[in-house]
Amino acid sequence: MGKIEWAMWANEQALATSAVVVLGGIIAVAGQFKNWQFGVYGIVVGILVFILEYPRGERKNGKCLERKFQRPLTKFVQCGGLLTRNYFVRFVLYLIFTVPCCFILPTLLGGMCFFITSAIYFTAAIKGEEWKPVLEDVTERKQGPTVIEPPRHPPPRHPPRQQPNDSRV
Template sequence: MWQIGIYAIIVGLVTLLLEYPRSKRRKGKHDHERSYQHFATVVVKQGGLLTRNYFIRFVFYLVISVPCCFILQTVLGAVCFIITSIIYLTAGVRGEEWQPIIPQKAEQGPKVIAEPTRPPPRRPDAASLAGSRDNIASPQDSRV
């Protein structure tokens, strides 16, 4: 029975390699790679149709979950693989497929910062505040 445990560890590593690279979104601009995703993306991209098509992933996860159902220690992993295969089946029915995120080069901005057109705001000096207080008439002075 220990052979199934070794099988589960190897299948887990293969799953990590297959699932780590994030796919490009169909809509939106928020495609961000995970850290060190580029290395796994190259491997998955080389797999071609076998790694890109979600129907094939559905069958793959369903098949690899079967041996894990035979002993209690790996049943939870088998249930996770079955749920994953159902998710991939629904994604395949919707017509989705894995596409690599191709990083785009950032556009370089100007190297020289343009000088400001207005001066920055400044706090008034204490001397100018004291002088302005003398010029302001208080309400008591107006009654006289």
């Protein structure tokens, strides 16, 4: 069995968490809840987490498809250096994001999701994982698409039979 790459799980969890927090923040602001300012906080933090987590990191085996339009955000995360690449930093960051989200009901679920995300990032950091950008080979991109030959036989496609040499004359 292969090893679990905890960072991949944490990345997907963080993206889902950002959506939950933004929706909870919108509900808090639109519903004019008491302390609706925490809803505004949830919206801002959710967008920030989405920007930070959208670029997918490279897997250990090197096989990873990048998300659509992730290139500009990958450069943003690369510029952050240690603050955006290290999973211990993300663990602490998401743990801090958890606290204000737990003050009102609409963002409470998002706060709990932040807590779970921080726990997964803590596990990834202990296992020694670190965020690395997905770098696509430039040579593959310049070659263009691969053309696949169409089938030569109609279905069902059995292997062609060898005809014995009949020399009946």
